[in-house]
Amino acid sequence: GGGTARFSIDNGPDNIKSKLEVPGEAFVTGDWVQVVAVRNAFYDTLLIYANGAFQGGTADKSGDISSGEPLWIGESTDETGTAASCDMKDVRIYNYAMSNAQINELFDTYDIAQPAMVANWPMNEGSGTTVTDVVGGNNGTMVGLDPATAWITDGGIAFDNVDGNHIEVPHADAIEFADESFTVSMLVRYLAPPTDTDRWIIKGTHGAPGTGSR
Numbered sequence: 001g002g003g004t005a006r007f008s009i010d011n012g013p014d015n016i017k018s019k020l021e022v023p024g025e026a027f028v029t030g031d032w033v034q035v036v037a038v039r040n041a042f043y044d045t046l047l048i049y050a051n052g053a054f055q056g057g058t059a060d061k062s063g064d065i066s067s068g069e070p071l072w073i074g075e076s077t078d079e080t081g082t083a084a085s086c087d088m089k090d091v092r093i094y095n096y097a098m099s100n101a102q103i104n105e106l107f108d109t110y111d112i113a114q115p116a117m118v119a120n121w122p123m124n125e126g127s128g129t130t131v132t133d134v135v136g137g138n139n140g141t142m143v144g145l146d147p148a149t150a151w152i153t154d155g156g157i158a159f160d161n162v163d164g165n166h167i168e169v170p171h172a173d174a175i176e177f178a179d180e181s182f183t184v185s186m187l188v189r190y191l192a193p194p195t196d197t198d199r200w201i202i203k204g205t206h207g208a209p210g211t212g213s214r
Contacts, residue, residue: 003028003194005055007037007048009062018046018060026050028190032087034107035188035200040097041181052107054100066178068171071203073121073131073140074159075166082199083163087189089156091201093119095174097181106185118174121167124155131157131167140169156187161194175203 003024010017027033027050036049039060047057073091076082090110095118098106120135129147131140142150142157144165150157159165169175184201 005035005048005050007046009039009046009060009065018058018062020046020048020056020058022048022056024193026053026055027188028193030189030191032089032187032189034110034185036098036103036106036183036185038097038103038183039177039181041179042097049103049107052104064178066176067203068176069203070171071140071169071175071201072199073167073169073201074157074199075164076199076202080163082197083161083165084159084198084200085161085190085192085194086198086200087152087156087158087191088200089123089152089187091119091121091123091186092117092184093175094183094185095177095180096183098183119172121169122155123157126151126153131169133169136172136174138169138172138175140167143168156189159198161198171203 004021005024005027006019006021008017008019027035034051038047044060045057046060048055074084094116096116117135119133119138121131121133121140123131125132127147129142131142133139144162152158186200188200
């Protein structure tokens with residue numbers, strides 16, 4: 001099982017969507033999996049990796065995806081039935097497209113030499129409702145999640161697959177991309193295959209007029 005994993009972006013005004021969908025088995029293992037999604041604006045491609053291994057790619061024709069809207073972790077901003085059912089930690093955003101070598105380095109060492117990380121939510125607070133961005137100071141807030149049960153002892157947040165439960169991060173220019181490259185990485189853990197459409201991270205909405213999304 002495992003369904004599929006999807007990386008999609010669109011530029012709401014023109015409703016041009018680029019969507020990459022790959023088999024989900026590599027992401028649903030019962031253990032932590034490093035997910036890396038790359039938008040390479042130079043080559044107009046979307047790429048996705050699991051534990052440093054390339055899973056698939058597709059052409060990207062979406063153009064400007066800026067939205068000016070908050071970023072949500074663990075649920076879609078405008079769709080029900082999308083609340084995540086996984087554990088998650090160490091969500092990072094970089095303002096460039098990582099190469100294969102850099103993605104391998106990230107997996108091997110969980111560090112990267114280039115100082116181009118613009119956001120990082122380690123999710124290691126262990127209590128409270130604040131999820132700290134240790135790079136950009138753009139902190140997130142738990143919405144709906146119960147801090148008493150959501151925090152994982154050895155680090156991370158357990159998402160409970162309940163509509164309305166997510167982490168909300170305010171809009172910031174540092175995490176807003178128009179037609180530029182970017183890379184998103186995170187660690188996810190599924191103890192069982194998801195039964196719904198889990199959303200890991202989204203900024204904007206699904207093609208509403210005047211918005212972009214990813």
